[in-house]
Each structure stands twice: as C-alpha cells, then as structure tokens.
Amino acid sequence: MTTVLQTLAALRRRPLRTFLTALGTALGIATIVALLAVAGGAQRTAGKFLNLGSSDLGVFQRDAADPTTSVLPVSLVAQLRATPGIASATPIILIVGGIKHQPAAFVFGAQQHSFVTNRYVFTAGHMFGGSHQAVVGSGLAADMHLRTGDALTVAHHRFHITGIYHMGVAQQDDGAVIPLTDAQKITGKIGEATTLAVSLNSITSRTQGVRIITRRFPGLLVIGDGVSAARAGVNGQMLAHLSLVLAVIALVIGGIGVMNTMLMAVVERRAEFALMSAVGWSGPQIATRVMIEGITTAVLGAALGLLIGILGAHLLVRLLGAQEYVAPAITAWVLGRALLVGVLLGVLGGLYPAWRAARVSPAQVLAQR
Amino acid sequence: MPGSQVLLDRVSRSHGGTQILREVSLQVAPGELVALTGPSGSGKTTLLQLIGSLDRPTTGSIYVDDIPVHSLRRPASFRRDVVGFVFQLHHLLPALTVQENVELTLVAAHVSRRERHARAQELLDEVGLRQRSHALPSDLSGGERQRVAIARALAGRPRLILADEPTGSLDSAASERIWKLLLSVRERHGTTILVASHDPNLREHSDRGLSIIDGQLSEPSLTPTADADRNRHNQEIA
Numbered sequence: 143m144t145t146v147l148q149t150l151a152a153l154r155r156r157p158l159r160t161f162l163t164a165l166g167t168a169l170g171i172a173t174i175v176a177l178l179a180v181a182g183g184a185q186r187t188a189g190k191f192l193n194l195g196s197s198d199l200g201v202f203q204r205d206a207a208d209p210t211t212s213v214l215p216v217s218l219v220a221q222l223r224a225t226p227g228i229a230s231a232t233p234i235i236l237i238v239g240g241i242k243h244q245p246a247a248f249v250f251g252a253q254q255h256s257f258v259t260n261r262y263v264f265t266a267g268h269m270f271g272g273s274h275q276a277v278v279g280s281g282l283a284a285d286m287h288l289r290t291g292d293a294l295t296v297a298h299h300r301f302h303i304t305g306i307y308h309m310g311v312a313q314q315d316d317g318a319v320i321p322l323t324d325a326q327k328i329t330g331k332i333g334e335a336t337t338l339a340v341s342l343n344s345i346t347s348r349t350q351g352v353r354i355i356t357r358r359f360p361g362l363l364v365i366g367d368g369v370s371a372a373r374a375g376v377n378g379q380m381l382a383h384l385s386l387v388l389a390v391i392a393l394v395i396g397g398i399g400v401m402n403t404m405l406m407a408v409v410e411r412r413a414e415f416a417l418m419s420a421v422g423w424s425g426p427q428i429a430t431r432v433m434i435e436g437i438t439t440a441v442l443g444a445a446l447g448l449l450i451g452i453l454g455a456h457l458l459v460r461l462l463g464a465q466e467y468v469a470p471a472i473t474a475w476v477l478g479r480a481l482l483v484g485v486l487l488g489v490l491g492g493l494y495p496a497w498r499a500a501r502v503s504p505a506q507v508l509a510q511r
Numbered sequence: 512m513p514g515s516q517v518l519l520d521r522v523s524r525s526h527g528g529t530q531i532l533r534e535v536s537l538q539v540a541p542g543e544l545v546a547l548t549g550p551s552g553s554g555k556t557t558l559l560q561l562i563g564s565l566d567r568p569t570t571g572s573i574y575v576d577d578i579p580v581h582s583l584r585r586p587a588s589f590r591r592d593v594v595g596f597v598f599q600l601h602h603l604l605p606a607l608t609v610q611e612n613v614e615l616t617l618v619a620a621h622v623s624r625r626e627r628h629a630r631a632q633e634l635l636d637e638v639g640l641r642q643r644s645h646a647l648p649s650d651l652s653g654g655e656r657q658r659v660a661i662a663r664a665l666a667g668r669p670r671l672i673l674a675d676e677p678t679g680s681l682d683s684a685a686s687e688r689i690w691k692l693l694l695s696v697r698e699r700h701g702t703t704i705l706v707a708s709h710d711p712n713l714r715e716h717s718d719r720g721l722s723i724i725d726g727q728l729s730e731p732s733l734t735p736t737a738d739a740d741r742n743r744h745n746q747e748i749a
C-alpha cells in the first residue's frame with residue numbers, strides 16, 4: 143500500500159514523463175478500442191439487414207461469399223412452411239447500390255403481404271398494391287426529399303411511391319421496398335430470393351429453430367442474430383479478422399511503446415535505483431516498485447486511451463463514410479477489455495525494465511561523476 | 512547498539528587488468544572514526560564500496576563483525592541492516608520529499624508507517640531540518656541535502672557508517688556542521704565510522720588517519736619507505 147501511494151506521489155512529481163509514458167499506452171489502447179468498437183458495430187449492424195424480430199430467423203445460401211450475394215430458390219418457402227416449428231416464411235431480395243447517390247441505401251424486394259411487410263408502420267400513404275410501386279423509409283425520404291406520389295428510380299427503373307414508413311432501424315429507414323417480382327426482374331433472379339425470412343411458432347425457440355432448419359436443409363445458413371450475420375459473410379469475416387490483426391499489431395506497438403518509455407525512464411534513473419540498492423532495497427523490491435509504476439502509468443494511459451479510442455471510433459466510421467452501415471459499439475465489454483489490455487501492457491512492458499532496474503550495479507553507477 | 516568491527520585481509524580489486532586496490536589489510540575497532548585520505552583515483556571510493564558490499568573484491572576477504580561481506584549472496588539486507596552510506600554525489604531521490612528520502616531504508620526493511628515517520632522526524636530534528644520535511648531535494652541547499660543524506664544513513668540504525676567525501680561540495684561552515692553531526696552520532700551510539708575525505712578538518716576529529724596511494728594503504732605516521740610490514744602494523748587495533 144505504501145509503495146503504491148509513494149509511487150503515485152512520485153509520479154505526480156514527474157508530471158511530464160508520466161504523461162508521456164501514459165500517452166504511449168493511450169495510443170495503443172485507443173487503437174484497440176476504436177477497432178474493437180468498429181468491428182463490434184459492424185457485427186451489430188449486420189443483424190439489422192433484415193428487421194428480424196425475436197422469434198425470427200433469416201436463411202441464406204450457405205456457401206455465399208456475403209449475405210448480399212446469397213441466392214435461394216423461392217420454392218424453398220413451401221418446404222420451410224411445412225417444417226415443424228415454423229409458422230411462416232417469405233422470400234426477400236436485397237439490392238445494394240440500386241439508388242443513385244445513395245450508395246448506402248438498401249432496396250428490399252418483398253411480397254406485398256408477408257409477416258415482414260405487415261410490420262411496417264406508415265407515416266404517410268400505404269403499402270404498395272402492384273408492380274412499379276414502392277414504399278420508402280423515412281430516413282431515405284428525408285434525404286431525397288421524397289413524398290408519396292413522387293417517383294423513385296431503382297436501377298434505372300421508375301417506381302411510384304405509395305407510402306413512407308418508419309421502423310426506427312437505420313438500414314430499413316434508409317432504404318426502400320419494392321414488389322418481389324419487380325426486384326427479381328431487376329436482378330435477373332427470376333424465381334429466386336436473396337434470403338428467406340422465417341417466423342417461428344410460439345413454442346419454438348430460436349436455438350431450436352436454427353437446429354431444426356440446419357438439420358433438414360444442410361445447404362442453408364441460418365442466422366438468428368447480428369453476430370452470426372456478420373460471420374456469415376466473407377466481408378464480415380474479413381472485417382473481424384482484420385480488426386483482430388490490427389488489434390494485435392496495436393497491442394504489440396503499444397507494448398513496445400510502454401516498454402521503450404519505461405526502459406528509458408529506468409536508464410535515465412539508474413542512479414536512483416543504484417541508490418535504492420545501496421541503502422538496502424533488494425532486487426525484487428526495486429523491480430516491484432518499477433512494475434507498480436509501470437502498471438499505474440499504463441492504467442492512466444488506458445483511461446486516456448479509452449477516451450481517445452471512443453472519439454476515434456466515431457471519427458474512423460465517419461472518415462470511411464460508413465456511418466450507414468456501422469455505429470461503433472462502445473460496450474462495457476469493449477472498455478473492460480481495453481482496460482485489461484492496459485494493465486497487461488503495463489505488466490509486459492514493465493517486466494524487462496523492472497529486471498534491468500533490479501540489476502543496476504550500485505558500485506558502477508554511484509562511482510560515476 | 513555498539514559499532515561494527517571491520518576486518519580486511521589482503522583485499523585486491525582489479526578492473527580489466529588494472530589493479531585498483533592491492534592487498535589491502537585493515538582492522539577497524541568498534542566505535543572508531545577512521546579518516547581515509549589519498550589523491551584522486553587512489554581507490555578510496557572503491558575501498559568503501561567493497562566494505563559496504565556494493566562491490567566485490569577480486570581476491571581477499573572482508574568481515575564486518577562476523578559477516579563475510581566478500582561473499583554475500585544477497586547483500587541487500589546487509590546494506591539495509593548494518594551499513595549507513597553517505598555519498599558525495601547522488602544523495603537523494605529527486606521525486607521523493609525529504610521525509611520520504613529519510614524513510615527509504617525503512618521502507619525496504621518493512622518498518623511500520625508510524626514508526627518510520629517517528630524515526631524520520633527525530634532524525635530530521637537532529638540534523639536541524641524538521642521544518643523542511645515535505646520539501647523536495649531540489650528546494651534544499653547542498654549542505655542541507657547532505658544533512659538529509661546523513662539522516663537517511665542513520666535511519667536504519669547502522670553499526671557502520673561509510674561516508675565518501677560527505678563534505679566534498681560544501682563550504683567550511685557547512686562542512687563543520689557535518690563533522691559535528693557524525694561525531695555526535697559516534698558519541699551517542701558508538702557507531703563505527705569510515706570517512707573518505709580531502710577535508711583537512713577531518714584529521715583533527717578522527718581517531719586515526721589512513722592514506723591510500725595507488726591502491727595501497729598506509730598509516731601516514733609511518734615513513735613512506737616503510738615496507739610490507741606496515742600492513743600487519745595496520746591491523747593492530749588503535
């Protein structure tokens with residue numbers, strides 16, 4: 143306890159160096175937080191491609207590169223409906239980049255009456271009733287100044303807007319829905335769908351549903367939540383892997399940074415450790431003090447890094463122009479992990495400097511002048 | 512606590528082929544104040560460091576009381592419990608207050624917080640710096656810093672004080688104060704004190720003077736031409 147208090151006091155009396163050491167850690171931590179948050183955000187948002195309710199599942203082609211490139215025959219709908227535990231199933235086509243100047247907007251092709259479209263809440267107008275009609279999400283409508291009665295062009299096809307809906311889900315509200323058959327023609331996927339949304343009956347849990355479908359249709363990828371949705375796609379997978387690799391790099395850089403700064407501090411203060419050794423501090427006692435100093439500084443740095451990381455995550459997402467897809471997920475788990483990493487950096491980065499400090503030879507150092 | 516007895520038997524120390532100390536034999540009785548003089552580079556610091564276990568002799572043996580200092584595997588506790596060092600340079604840790612500096616040895620010895628404070632206050636009182644307990648070393652004069660260093664050397668209640676040019680950078684008034692301090696410590700506690708210094712005032716305070724030239728020890732009262740016998744002579748307790 144005394145050691146910790148004394149260390150804190152000593153750190154306070156060396157504000158500049160403490161700050162610089164902490165900053166080294168902070169940058170490492172900040173990178174990790176930002177990457178974890180963005181990756182986490184991407185995983186979360188992937189689940190919102192489809193506005194799946196708590197008792198819904200999405201099925202995709204298992205070997206598709208990405209959820210958006212999955213292709214399934216609509217005939218599967220009947221087979222799924224006949225499967226025990228499943229209340230309903232409906233085909234959906236996903237069109238990416240179909241609306242000019244709105245690269246982030248998704249266009250869904252869906253049947254006029256389905257358990258998915260029935261959930262839409264209209265703030266103006268109503269659901270489309272036939273071909274070449276569309277309903278537009280409130281976000282997209284606001285962006286493009288669209289109202290009912292206006293025209294919307296999707297992949298060079300004109301649609302008449304019959305209604306504006308609001309779901310409170312970014313992907314949906316920033317998109318539009320057109321009739322399934324129109325979407326099939328636009329994409330050339332006659333008789334096919336990107337995904338089938340599945341609604342489970344009231345006595346079947348999601349886990350059970352996933353198990354039933356997977357067993358019966360081995361070629362299908364069943365998605366119950368955001369995490370597996372992100373894993374489903376190569377893009378999501380790449381993002382997850384990339385962020386892991388970057389986090390490890392950040393960790394190594396952060397660790398080297400902490401070690402370097404602490405090593406410099408130790409070398410610079412050799413005379414101090416020599417003196418401590420001369421007045422009776424044992425090697426382990428000196429090493430402990432250096433470690434405590436390192437960990438304290440690293441934790442301070444981690445706290446600073448959390449702050450920078452959170453700001454950085456938002457900035458990163460904005461710089462990439464990806465705010466439509468990704469809202470950084472700053473969760474307690476992300477922060478906790480970063481803090482843990484901070485302590486770890488302090489320990490790892492402090493070990494070698496501590497060892498060095500403990501081995502300072504008092505005779506050599508104190509004889510120098 | 513009585514002072515330590517120090518016994519050196521043919522102690523040599525070389526660094527990369529150069530002999531810095533040659534076959535130094537020496538006996539210091541408990542409570543003696545010995546002045547060590549000699550030109551720069553003659554080996555005074557080296558000798559004090561060997562006795563204080565900061566360095567190891569190349570050959571020969573060193574005993575402080577019955578402790579084989581030349582072969583200690585873990586010298587930290589010896590330095591902590593037996594020896595009090597006063598260095599010419601590098602006296603104090605710059606980031607610690609005066610009081611914390613004095614307590615440094617006691618922290619290593621796991622002395623309780625209350626006891627540490629009490630002892631530090633007492634010692635700072637003794638060296639006339641109680642008012643400056645919470646100052647940082649950078650706020651003190653050279654003489655004051657050296658007094659703090661002495662207070663720290665005394666904190667562990669050492670039986671042996673090794674002081675390497677403790678007045679080297681001080682004016683005569685400040686130096687006199689340091690000598691008085693060391694004398695009073697010896698007076699009250701019977702501590703054995705070895706001081707290396709150029710200060711001519713030291714001679715009049717000390718019981719005995721030794722001089723080192725080129726790594727060889729001699730008692731200046733003897734003629735410079737005295738032969739190897741003088742080492743044996745030195746071993747007699749003054």
Ligand SMILES: Nc1ncnc2c1ncn2[C@@H]1O[C@H](COP(=O)(O)OP(=O)(O)OP(=O)(O)O)[C@@H](O)[C@H]1O
Pocket residue numbers: 506509526531549550551552553554555556557558
């Ligand atoms: N680690 C070392 N490596 C090589 N030579 C050393 C080492 N330490 C000391 N010496 C040499 O040993 C000799 C004695 O040094 P020492 O410091 O003991 O002398 P000193 O009597 O204390 O001198 P001063 O009065 O200047 O303090 C010097 O010539 C010095 O250069």
Ligand SMILES: [Mg+2]
Pocket residue numbers: 555556557675
């Ligand atoms: Mg010297």
